[in-house]
Amino acid sequence: MDLDELFPNKPGDPLTQLLKQDLDPLSVEELHARIAALEGEIARIKGKIEAAVNHRASAEALFKK
Numbered sequence: 001m002d003l004d005e006l007f008p009n010k011p012g013d014p015l016t017q018l019l020k021q022d023l024d025p026l027s028v029e030e031l032h033a034r035i036a037a038l039e040g041e042i043a044r045i046k047g048k049i050e051a052a053v054n055h056r057a058s059a060e061a062l063f064k065k
Contacts, residue, residue, distance in 0.1 A: 023031065
């Protein structure tokens with residue numbers, strides 16, 4: 001799956017721009033900082049997904065009674 005399939009109508013989407021950024025000019029330290037920032041964002045997204053799943057499960061349990 002390529003980026004155009006994921007973000008067809010969002011040419012200015014920050015994620016699309018991030019993925020297309022040239023990494024060659026970055027130093028090793030900058031690359032490590034980038035990885036740390038992206039891992040932090042991944043953790044934040046996983047937390048949001050978990051909260052959404054838990055919220056949905058709670059709502060479903062409430063309405064099943």
